[in-house]
Amino acid sequence: MGDEVKLYGVDGSPFVCRVKIALNLKQVKYDFYVEDLSNKSADLLKYNPAHKKIPVLVHNENPISESLVIVEYIDEAWKGVPILPHDAYEKAQVRFWAKFNEDKCIPALFKAIGSHGSEEAVAEAHEQLQFLENELNVKGGKFFGGDNVNLVDISASFIAFWLGAAEEALGIKVLAKDKFPKLTEWCGNYINCQPVKESLPAREILVAFFKKRFGGN
C-alpha cells in the first residue's frame, strides 16, 4: 500500500526489540535506522523531542514513541494476528500486566543485575516474578496470550532473553527453574516462537554487554 515504515533504535535494546517483534508478527516490512546513542541523530531529536529516546517508529512520516504505545499502534494500524484481545476487560488486564512488567518487574530485575545478585534485590525481583508465574498458572497456555503471543509476552521480552544473558555474564541466577517452572517454560516457548526468534539480537552480544556494563572489578 506504499507504506513507509522506519524504526529508529539500537540492536541490543529490549525495548526496540518489542517493536521489531510486533512488526514481525504483523509481517510489516520496515527500514531499521541504527542510532548512535552518544551522538543522537537529528531525526531522532525531531521525532521524539520530549524523551530523545529510542525506539521511535515512523509510519508515513508520523512518529510514535514509547515501546508499548508503539506496539498498540502496530496492532491497530495493521491487520493480521491480533496482539491485544478485543474484549474490553481482557484488554485492560493485558495493559495492566504490560505496565506491571514495565514499571515494576523489569526495574526490579535491573536492580538484581546491577547489584550482582544481592540477596535483597533478588528477593524483590522474585516477589515480582511470582505474580507472572501465578498469571501463567491461572491462564495455563503456552504464552501469556494463550496460544498466541500478546502484549504481555512482548512486554516481558527482557525476562525471556536478556535476563538469561545477564545471568550468564555475571554468574548469578535470578529466574530459578524450581521456583518459577511456568515462567522458565514460557521463556523457551517465547524465544523459540518464529516471529520472536527472528527479531532477537545475538545472545553473545548481550552477554558481552552485561559483562562490560556490570561485570567490573
Added chain:
Amino acid sequence: MGDEVKLYGVDGSPFVCRVKIALNLKQVKYDFYVEDLSNKSADLLKYNPAHKKIPVLVHNENPISESLVIVEYIDEAWKGVPILPHDAYEKAQVRFWAKFNEDKCIPALFKAIGSHGSEEAVAEAHEQLQFLENELNVKGGKFFGGDNVNLVDISASFIAFWLGAAEEALGIKVLAKDKFPKLTEWCGNYINCQPVKESLPAREILVAFFKKRFGGN
C-alpha cells in the same frame, strides 16, 4: 443493565479522581468505597494484589487497576462521549502524552513541590510543562482533546487542580501564567467543565494536605 460498579479510593487522590471524571463523563453510576491507606481493606488487597494501591474499579466483580488503564477500560466498556479518538495514530499520540504526564511531568512537579520550589526542580518542571504548552499551542483547542476532554486532559488533572493547591499551601509558583499562558487557560477550562468540576475534591482539603505534608519548617 444491572451493572455493578464499585470504585475503591480516597477523596483527595488525583489518580482516583481521573477515574471519577471518566465515569462521570460516561454518566456511569458507581459506589465509592473510601479506603484507609494505613489499614487497607481485604477487598483492596484481593482486587489489586500486585500493587495494593488505589484506585481500583470493580465492574460486575471484575477488578481493574492503574488509573490510565481504568480510564481506557471505561472508554471501551461504556458508550457515550469518547475519551480516546478512533484513529490509530491520534490514539497513539494521546497515549503517549498521557504516559508523558504520568512518568515525566507529574513526577517533576512532585519534586518541585517537595523541594519547596527549589530553582533546579522548578526549572526541570518547567521543561516538562513546556511540552504541554507547545501541544496546546499546536492543537489550538479548549482542551488537549480539542472541544472535548480526552485521556490527556484526564491524565493532567493534577496539573489543573492539585498543583494550584500545593502552590497556595507552600507560597510558591510553578505554573507561571506569563510562561505558560495556554496551560493556565487550559486549567480554567478543564476544572470548570461540568463533569470534571463535579468530580473534584474540595480545594481547602488539598491545601491543608499539602501544608501538612510539605509545609513543615
